[in-house]
Amino acid sequence: MSIKVLVVDDSALIREVLSRTLGKDGDIVVVGTAEDPIDARSKVKDLNPDVVTLDIEMPNMNGLQFLDKLMRLHPLPVVMVSTLTTKGASETLLALELGAVDFVAKPNASLSGGLDAFGENLRQKVRAAAHSDVKGRALKAPTAKVPVRTAAAPNGALIAIGASTGGVEAIRVVLSQMPPDCPPIVIAQHMPAGFTSRFAGRLDELTELKVVEAEDRMPLLAGHAYVARGDFHLRVERSSGQLKCRVTQDELMSGHRPSVDVLFESVAKTVGPMAVGAILTGMGRDGARGLKLMREAGAYTVGQSQASALVYGMPRVAFEEGAVIEQAPVEGIAARLAAALTRLKSAA
Incomplete structure (x- = not known):
């Protein structure tokens, strides 16, 4: 069965690139695109995607705010599409803490391996996300943190x-x-x-x-x-x-x-x-x-x-x-x- 993906990005060019790239092997189908989180919210309900790809910097509501709401109200596997900047790296790590499954670096002129390598990486991560247990993780009760008192070991360990x-x-x-x-x-x-x-x-x-x-x-x-x-x-x-x-x-x-x-x-x-x-x-x-x-x-x-x-x-x-x-x-x-x-x- 094909993996249904919703692509969320404010750039029409990026939405087109991601849609074409994701559909290359035939096992992933882009069922819709959204230009901002407000648009995405209704399409998540209407299209019931298996995976969402999500940009961070978007109008109306940024990707992190949307991700936080999505994981609390309608948990789905999300793959972030991130910029290779210091700010982008920090926000990407926060997205993973909020519940995103994984991320890929947004394609640009300096991307190592070019668009083909980016596409292969993106498709692999979407496949992994589709098989991840996001809903199970969201349903699990938080476990009390019990720090280890000591982990002392002999020299050389x-x-x-x-x-x-x-x-x-x-x-x-x-x-x-x-x-x-x-x-x-x-x-x-x-x-x-x-x-x-x-x-x-x-x-x-x-x-x-x-x-x-x-x-x-x-x-x-x-x-x-x-x-x-x-x-x-x-x-x-x-x-x-x-x-x-x-x-x-x-x-x-x-x-x-x-x-x-x-x-x-x-x-x-x-x-x-x-x-x-x-x-x-x-x-x-x-x-x-x-x-x-x-x-x-x-x-x-x-x-x-x-x-x-x-x-x-x-x-x-x-x-x-x-x-x-x-x-x-x-x-x-x-x-x-x-x-x-x-x-x-x-x-x-």
Whole structure:
């Protein structure tokens, strides 16, 4: 069955480009377009789309206000179409916190790979959004936040986290429960260049940890989290007896850069049984192979459970391939990681 999409953008040109691009493969049908949220509100009711693409800057009511109302009154999978600016990145992250499934960077003259690459990316994200559990997430009662009191571990321990679609919010939940005495955390979240710096900054604002965008050769310190830069791989290496970031732009792995597999594989090789790892919500299979290598190297591994994952793709593959020791709801993952670190400390 075709995926029905409503395109919301105040630019007639962008509406035309998105409509033509979305319909290219035949499995996605644009059932309507809207030039502003007022127009969109009536068309959501009349057309009952499976997915909405939404611009942020629009007349009458901006996209964030509309998204907030939509997710409270008529939750639907929404893919934001965002500008590659500092302001655009900040607003996009707020949209993800409000309930948007994912985002794409609005096409422009400097877009890497041109319109074909943009179109393929947009269609993949719309397909993932159509299979996401937005309504289930909206219906779930909020879980009381129970921060972990301590995640102390022996020197040389490390936490590795990987995610894709839905991961911005899932990572926030996990990190917000981690105390500042935890070992270093390395994160690979599928996100394009231009957004990861603001993502790290937002996590830094919302958690007790010091969160930064990873830089090459940066030492990994306790109480700090390091986010892979968009369009770059993040690896962990040991140099002069200290764990450090390696940031490179070699070929895509598992279809991605940054790749969760690349990060997890380096953790398995460099940190081995002193690591703990979590694979969170996302479409596809990136991370399953690397997490299995971590488990085989003696690391504790956990996958986000189906009931709490916006898109149960990456965690499902990891579970089916024997890469995870256990599955847990996202609000329970920090406690699982902390317990595994406590066992490491007891054994040290």
